[in-house]
Amino acid sequence: MKSYVIGQTTNQASIHSGFGPHTTAQEALGNRNLDGKVALVTGGYSGIGLETSRVLAAAGATVIVPARTPDKAKVAVAGMPRLELETLDLMDPVSIDGFAERFLATGRPLDILINSAGIMAAPLTRDDRGYESQFATNHLGHFQLTARLWPALKQAKNARVVAVSSRGHRLSGVDLDDPNYDRRMYDKWKAYGQSKSANVLFAVELDKRGRSEGVRAFSVHPGLVLTDLSRHLTEEETGRPKQMNDEKEKPAPDPDADQFKSVEQGAATSVWCATSTQLDGMGGVYCEDVDISEAVPADSEKGTGVRPWAIDPDIAQRLWELSEKLVGFKFSI
Structure with missing residues (x-):
């Protein structure tokens, strides 16, 4: 097995960035x-992704936006420079x-x-391989995309990869034995939580493997923002997503659940992780509210913080190896 240069692990704790939940993407970028x-930017033509694209392009970057529905995307990004x-x-x-x-x-x-595209709480749907749609879209698709683009990331010498996760990762870890719900009963929220935990774990392992090549990775929770991502939700669920347990469903333990952000605020943490010099030499961490988030216990009832199953290095490595097997492609780092 190939050995990797681990280096110092970035602490999963606030660096007191000076920003917060009300910071906008433009403010997070500053004069960069x-x-x-x-x-x-995947998903860069809708919601948070669109604002992310807009801010990066306005700052001088050439922004590539890959879209599943190009006609819709063309209307959304009309007039943006360098896109x-x-x-x-x-x-x-x-x-x-x-692509x-x-x-x-x-x-x-x-x-x-910036791997920003995703689906949330979708009914059970499978791709042509039989893979569950949320795991396939939110995790496996981005895993394969990043693997295929690795030569270009390495060529940049100082690249950053941002996996857009969610506070929803607290709803479930990754079931490495049955990630596609072949044997267990499907639960749309647990499936979403699994895919979002996978996003965090991907950033943990990618950063470990890629840092010696100058590629650093971060995962982010953008905040609670009403976008097209909520299209599968009922009106009640849009106000407060539910967490399932074995006996009954109950409101997710989220004291900040009603503190919705604007799209401009929702894009801030992704832009910060992608561009900020405050994060030079760092990586492999979960961020929210434009700062590195704290690690919290598995039974924490906080809405904020990252759960242990999403940052466990052993699980991250095992998920990586499983993902290579599922997509049929070895990540040539």
Whole structure:
């Protein structure tokens, strides 16, 4: 087995960034000039992703936005400078490979990769491989995309990868024995929580493996923002997502559940993780409210903080190996 340069692990604790839950993406970026940088934002034509694309492009970056529905994307990004639309379906491995090949053929480095696209609390749906849609879209699709784009990330010398997770990771860890609900009863919220825990674990392992090549990874909770992501939810669920247990369903233990953010505020942590010099030399951490979040116990009833199953290095490595097997592609780091 290949050995990796681990280095010092970044503490999962606040660095007192000076920002907070009301910070906007523009404020998080500040006066940073991104001229000459190339960024890719999945889901970059809707909601938080669209605001992320807008702020990065306005700062001088060339922003590639791959879209499953190019016609919709074209309308959303009309008039944005330095923005390139592409075609990509995260549930289709052939589409992912095709997009990556086209990008690599341009010979450009990839300085920023923000994996922002996702689905939430969807009814049980499977892709052509039989994989559950939330795990396939939110985790496996982005895993394969990042793996295929690795040469461009490495070429950048100082790249950052941002995995957009969620506070919803607290609803479930990753079931490494049955991630696609082949044997257990499907629960849309636990499936969502599993996919979001997978996003955090991916950043943990990617940072460990990639830091010697100058690639650092972060995961983020953007905040509670009403976007198209909530299209599968009932009106009641939109106000307060539910957490399931074996006996009955109960409100998720979230004292901040009603503190919704604007889209501008929701994009702030992703932009900060992708660009801030405050995070130079750091990585592998879960962030929220434009700061590194605290690690909290598994039984914490806080709405904030990252749970232990999402940052466990052993689980992160095992998920990585499982993901390689499921997508049929070894990450050549």
